[in-house]
Amino acid sequence: MIRFERKNMVLAAAAAGLIVVGGVAGLALARFGSGGASPVAAAAGEREVLYWYDPMTPGQRFDKPGKSPFMDMQLVPRYADEESGAAAGVRIDPALVQNLGVRFATVRSGTLEGDLTASAVVDYNERDVAVVQARAGGFVQRVYARAPGDVIAAGAPLADLLVPDWGGAQIEYLAVRRTDDAALIGAARQRLVLLGMPESLIAAVERSGRPRTTVTIVSPISGAIRTLGVRAGMSVPAGLTLAEINGLSTVWLNAAVPEALAGQLRVGRSVDVTLAAFPGERMTGRLTALLPEVTGDSRTLTARVELRNPGGRLRPGMFGQITFGGSSTPALLVPSEAVIRTGQRNLVMLAGEGGRYQPAEVRVGREAGGQTEILAGLRDGERVVASGQFLFDSEASLSGVTARSLEQARAQSGSESAAPTPARVPASTPAPAYRASGRVQSLQGRSITLAHGPVPALQWPAMTMTFVVADAVPLGGVSVGDQVDFGFDMVGGKATIRSLTRREADQ
Structure with missing residues (x-):
């Protein structure tokens, strides 16, 4: 029995030794077969690495791995077998595209309407303003129940002003008139004018033969009172502004025109105007000015249209719409919502076969009716993503997919321009800048x-x-x-x- 157990122990030890030797031999064979690399490394080494890149800035390429100089992250390898896929674009699961409700559009040749419409707001004509001032210092004896916003006629009284300094000069003028000396009379009358007396007051003194130190301040034009700074009992110095009157015979319509379309407008052209307050009624105005400043938030330019206002029906603050007429032209068109405007260039997402999508650079022209003119970068019949294209563009950027350039698009189409208006493309290449x-x-x-x-x-x-x-x-x-x-x-x-x-x- 003891011999049997000892024999079993010897056999077990021998078996264990064989297992160890076999493992060492197998490891040695594995290392010899793989050139000293692990199986994972060998599998990875079979793929040729073209370059390394940072997914956040895929345009920059590096010749060795490491940390990105832009972000605190490791560089990602781009393999040779992925290069053809990157050139063809990024692939998106068709089921995901359907769940997102992505819409597509086909690049087509069509007619771009020349009419440009813009929303507008009625405003006062700032060129038709009258400022009423006190010509001499005095005291306000009476006001005529006026208030800002009141619409008054020309000659309507605003206030009665007592000017004590005028009394002595008027008495001297009346005394000189009795001398029948024409030269003295003319000099004394001119003195009254220089003291600020209106012609109507001097004539009243000549008719009555008595001094008049109270003058009624009236509105020189008809319109709306913008400001009123006179009250009963107050004293006013010479030159104080008592009221500002804005005429209403004409009004302005200030329209916000997109910066990209401002080049189509010309000062002096006639425009059609419709107002929400008068539906179905069309009016005609004239473009008088394009303001030099662009609104930074909305990137719009203010176009000023002058419009006649018979009867004062048009009130400042009313909303309207202005239509700038123009000629229709043939063009290569895509929906405006399909264009990604980055500020440096314009892109669209091309929809290829097999669920692949690739960004393409385009040169855009005019825009009207929800359609944008494509001057270069696309061909008639190509399909583009019309909604959700920002998601596709982000995925393409993270995958390192480069956008199709304008030169590549021209090479593929075999022509200098994708638009039916080749005159827009210069015939000769200028010297490099x-x-x-x-x-x-x-x-x-x-x-x-x-x-x-x-x-x-x-x-x-x-x-x-x-x-x-x-x-x-x-x-x-x-x-x-x-x-x-x-x-x-x-x-x-x-x-x-x-x-x-x-x-x-x-x-």
Whole structure:
């Protein structure tokens, strides 16, 4: 029995030793087969990494992993097998698109209406204002129950003013009149005028032969009292403003016109006006001014229209609508809501096949009736996202998907412009506006990343950034690491290289 147990212990120890040896041998074989790397690392190593990028700033590319210089996060690799997918756009689950209720629109050729409408508010005509002042110091003896907002006629009394200083001058004038000396009489009468007496008061003194030191202040025009600063019993110095009267024979309509459409307006043109207070009635006014200041919050320009106001029916504060007539023109159109305006460039989200979406840069023109004119960047028949496009654009940015540039769109369409009005596109390419030198960091199609020096004209420091290379600029012979001189323009908020010259090694 003891021998049997001892034999079992020996067999168990031998088996354990074989397991250990087998494990070591298996680990050695695994390391030998994988070149010293773990299976996970080997699987990962099979995918070629093109570059690393920060998802928050996908336009900047890096040649090695690490932390992002922009955000406190690790850089994300872009693999070679993902590059074709990135070029085709980001893929969104069709079920999610349906749940979001996303709407699509087709780019089409159509007619853009020339009429431009804008909301307007009736206001006083600030050019038709009369200021009533005291011509001499005195005391207010009587007021005529006026108040701001009252509509009065021309010649309506406002207040009776007692001016003691006028009494002595009027007595002297009456005495001189009895001398029959024309020169003295003329000089004495001129003195009364210089003291501020109105012609009507001097004539009354001449007719009655008695001095009159009380004068009635009247309104010189008909209109509404804007301000009234006179009360019974108060003393007034010479030059004090007693009232301001605003005429109502004409009024202004101030319309808020979008900044992008202000270039279509011309001062002096006739406009059609409709007011909510008088439905069905159309009036005609004249555009008299485009105010020089743009409202910062709404980015609108104020257009001022002058309108006749017979009978005083139009009251300041009324709402109306102004229609600026214009000619209709053919254009390539998309819904205005489909355009993403970033401030530096305009984008739309292209809907491709297989549930893929890609941002595309566009150049926009006029806008009317909820439609926007596309001057470049799209072709007739392409589908764009009309609602929820900001979600698609955010997903494309996080995935590092680059937008289709205007040059790429022209290359795909085989024409210089996607719009049916090619006269808007210049026939010749102007000289580059900015010049700099740099070293090529990477080349991706018609995009080139350069580590360039400062650009004083744009107040740019030395930095590394990606440029779009125009189709007319050859890239043959240029490779990563070359030192180049280049000229570029800012097109749609994007730096576009117009000339590129490789420096020789001895330079």
